[in-house]
Amino acid sequence: xxxxxxxxxxxxxxxxxxxxxxxxxxxxxxxxxxxxxxxxxxxxxxxxxxxxxxxxxxxxxxxxxxxxxxxxxxxxxxxxxxxxxxxxxxxxxxxxxxxxxxxxxxxxxxxxxxxxxxxxxxxxxxxxxxxxxxxxxxxxxxxxxxxxxxxxxxxxxxxxxxxxxxxxxxxxxxxxxxxxxxxxxxxxxxxxxxxxxxxxxxxxxxxxxxxxxxxxxxxxxxxxxxxxxxxxxxxxxxxxxxxxxxxxxxxxxxxxxxxxxxxxxxxxxxxxxxxxxxxxxxxxxxxxxxxxxxxxxxxxxxxxx
Numbered sequence: 001x002x003x004x005x006x007x008x009x010x011x012x013x014x015x016x017x018x019x020x021x022x023x024x025x026x027x028x029x030x031x032x033x034x035x036x037x038x039x040x041x042x043x044x045x046x047x048x049x050x051x052x053x054x055x056x057x058x059x060x061x062x063x064x065x066x067x068x069x070x071x072x073x074x075x076x077x078x079x080x081x082x083x084x085x086x087x088x089x090x091x092x093x094x095x096x097x098x099x100x101x102x103x104x105x106x107x108x109x110x111x112x113x114x115x116x117x118x119x120x121x122x123x124x125x126x127x128x129x130x131x132x133x134x135x136x137x138x139x140x141x142x143x144x145x146x147x148x149x150x151x152x153x154x155x156x157x158x159x160x161x162x163x164x165x166x167x168x169x170x171x172x173x174x175x176x177x178x179x180x181x182x183x184x185x186x187x188x189x190x191x192x193x194x195x196x197x198x199x200x201x202x203x204x205x206x207x208x209x210x211x212x213x214x215x216x217x218x219x220x221x222x223x224x225x226x227x228x229x230x231x232x233x234x235x236x237x238x239x240x241x242x243x244x245x246x247x248x249x250x251x252x253x254x255x256x257x258x259x260x261x262x263x264x265x266x267x268x269x270x271x272x273x274x275x276x277x278x279x280x281x282x283x284x285x286x287x288x289x290x291x292x293x294x295x296x297x298x299x300x301x302x303x304x305x
Contacts, residue, residue: 003039003041004041004100004122005040005041005098006040006098006102006118007096008030008042008043008044008101008102008103009088009092010030010044010046010047010103010104011047011048011088012048012055012056012106013049013052013055013106014052014054014055021141021142022212023106023107025141025142025143025146025149025212026108026109027057029110029149030044030109030110031057032146033110033111033112033115034059034115036113037116037119040115040116040119043098045062045063046063046064047063047064047066047083047087047091048063049066049067049069050067062092062095064092064095068087069081069082070083070084070177070179070228073177076224077225080221080222080225082181082182082225083180084177084179085178085179085189086173086176086177088180089101090170093170099122099166100118101165101166101167102164103163104161104162104163104209108133108162108209108210109146109149109210109212110210111150111207112150114208114209121164121203122164126200127166127199128165128166128169128197128199128200129193129202129203130160130162130163130190131162131208131209132156132159132162132205133157133161133162133209133210133211134152134154134156134157134207134210135155135210135213136213137214138214140212149210153207154207155214156205158204158216158266158267159186160187160190160202161211162209163190163193166197169192169197173196174192174236175188175189175192176236177228178229178232179229181220181221182221182228182229183220183221184230185229187233188236190268191236191237191244191270192240193248195243196243197248199248200248202250237270241277244277246277246281249263249269
């Protein structure tokens with residue numbers, strides 16, 4: 001049997017001392033996870049601007065350059081030269097023939113068994129999935145503390161920052177000019193996966209990735225940059241809404257009131273759109289989840305942890 005081929009795309013950059021510390025943790029964890037994996041053919045690729053080439057460590061096999069930024073497509077934006085997500089994915093994906101592409105934010109570290117777990121999920125038939133991070137203490141700033149980070153259970157986070165998908169899905173994506181590093185970039189790629197994969201899964205409580213810092217919401221950019229990404233994201237939703245598969249939407253297998261409550265309360269879910277799609281689609285989309293048995297439902301209520 002041939003090895004699973006994975007292309008992992010990242011976008012490192014030269015930034016502040018704080019960014020450099022976080023990136024060093026991320027990059028070292030990627031190397032550790034790659035060394036841990038023996039039955040997978042992994043290619044790591046950095047897609048960067050020319051001025052950020054020095055941020056790419058030697059173990060990264062491929063480095064691809066991009067020259068267009070969000071400043072080129074929106075003249076109202078100033079100072080921050082941020083990559084366009086579609087450019088990053090397109091540049092990286094042309095390197096090699098691969099089965100799956102992974103894209104992770106540069107502040108997302110990997111547990112050593114990350115790639116092995118990804119391979120197991122693909123073997124279950126998922127052609128796309130997202131893995132939510134665990135948040136760990138911001139006291140960790142040094143690569144020598146990686147083992148301590150691995151040992152932290154951490155806390156969950158509802159945002160999206162790690163995506164895995166079959167390579168052929170990329171040609172279907174509609175990402176417009178949404179840029180990296182600003183809110184709504186995560187939701188843009190998430191809903192493309194929901195729309196164009198056959199079997200999508202969101203993993204919300206896996207101990208496979210980490211982020212240093214407990215913050216739930218952070219000021220990623222100015223109002224102008226956020227407005228840009230929000231507008232591009234809304235354009236994307238309008239373009240792909242006819243392709244969105246309800247049974248791929250996280251929570252779609254819950255009962256009517258439970259799924260609508262969760263969609264309404266979750267800020268990453270475009271509730272008006274999901275409400276409309278749900279009523280058009282009917283209950284035939286909501287029969288794929290198995291109900292837990294009585295004792296399984298009771299267990300978290302009586303646990304003494």
